[in-house]
Amino acid sequence: MRVRFTKMHGAGNDFVVLDATRAPLALNTAQLRHLGDRRFGVGADQILVVEPATQAGVDFRYRIFNGATGAEVEHCGNGSRCFVRYVREHGLTDRDTIRVETMNNLLELRQQADGRVTVDMNRPVFEPALVPFNTEGLQAREQNAFALWPLDLPDDRRARRPGTREVEVAVLSMGNPHAVLRVENVNEAPVAELGPLIEAHPRFPRKVNVGFLQVLSRQQVALRVFERDAGETLACGTGACAAVVAGIRLGWLDPHVDVDMRGGRLTVQWAGGDASVLMTGPAETVFEGEIEL
Ligand SMILES: N[C@H](CCC[C@H](N)C(=O)O)C(=O)O
Numbered sequence: 001m002r003v004r005f006t007k008m009h010g011a012g013n014d015f016v017v018l019d020a021t022r023a024p025l026a027l028n029t030a031q032l033r034h035l036g037d038r039r040f041g042v043g044a045d046q047i048l049v050v051e052p053a054t055q056a057g058v059d060f061r062y063r064i065f066n067g068a069t070g071a072e073v074e075h076c077g078n079g080s081r082c083f084v085r086y087v088r089e090h091g092l093t094d095r096d097t098i099r100v101e102t103m104n105n106l107l108e109l110r111q112q113a114d115g116r117v118t119v120d121m122n123r124p125v126f127e128p129a130l131v132p133f134n135t136e137g138l139q140a141r142e143q144n145a146f147a148l149w150p151l152d153l154p155d156d157r158r159a160r161r162p163g164t165r166e167v168e169v170a171v172l173s174m175g176n177p178h179a180v181l182r183v184e185n186v187n188e189a190p191v192a193e194l195g196p197l198i199e200a201h202p203r204f205p206r207k208v209n210v211g212f213l214q215v216l217s218r219q220q221v222a223l224r225v226f227e228r229d230a231g232e233t234l235a236c237g238t239g240a241c242a243a244v245v246a247g248i249r250l251g252w253l254d255p256h257v258d259v260d261m262r263g264g265r266l267t268v269q270w271a272g273g274d275a276s277v278l279m280t281g282p283a284e285t286v287f288e289g290e291i292e293l
Pocket of ligand 1: 013045046066073074075076077078079176177209227228229230233235236237238239
């Protein structure tokens with residue numbers, strides 16, 4: 001099957017975007033992984049498929065698949081901004097404000113005059129069972145009335161005496177699961193070492209995205225994210241939201257924060273409580289193409 005695609009990125013987190021609004025597009029895991037493959041396919045962190053809405057009052061549905069595994073996931077912040085640019089550039093809508101269904105969310109997205117896109121990311125979810133995160137037998141440390149959880153990680157650094165070491169993470173969901181740990185300097189953070197250990201930790205039954213957060217001021221942070229089923233990406237939209245929400249709950253951050261990641265800057269706003277998280281950032285089209293699947 002010959003498939004047209006658009007290659008896009010949001011702050012360096014890159015996507016292959018497919019249009020399934022005019023005809024259904026059922027891709028199997030092997031085809032999705034081929035699209036994501038940076039050597040034998042197109043190459044992308046995630047694959048986004050744009051479909052007609054299934055609910056009244058909603059403009060589109062969009063589905064997200066991690067490129068390395070072909071696994072479908074609940075949410076993609078950077079992808080949602082690229083989705084807006086895609087449907088407008090492809091003449092699928094001329095609206096500035098677009099409502100879109102994802103696996104378990106309804107999002108409202110707004111195209112800004114400066115080309116950036118603002119996404120209403122809905123409320124964060126803190127209930128561990130809903131992340132999901134297994135807290136059985138764990139004793140959280142409360143800070144500013146927010147839980148920081150100890151995680152034991154295998155530590156084979158001391159080969160003579162293999163043991164474990166403990167890290168402390170904030171845990172929450174932005175529709176997809178996130179664990180956030182604070183570091184002194186993101187450039188020296190052990191992302192490649194701790195990322196996979198936390199991502200696959202048995203207390204996260206659906207695995208987890210892992211954020212390494214450096215607080216630069218109450219209005220600016222640096223962040224690196226080891227994404228579930230993707231490894232470290234140049235930016236992670238839901239990860240930026242999770243890190244800022246955790247930082248606000250822990251008393252480190254104000255309600256409006258710039259998040260500097262290796263691929264670019266996102267701005268995240270959260271007023272706390274039941275308020276939605278708002279994320280604003282760039283969305284770029286790189287090239288169009290066709291591929292045989
Ligand atoms: N790897 C993520 C999905 C993509 C999220 C990220 N690219 C974003 O911008 O939010 C997960 O498995 O939950």
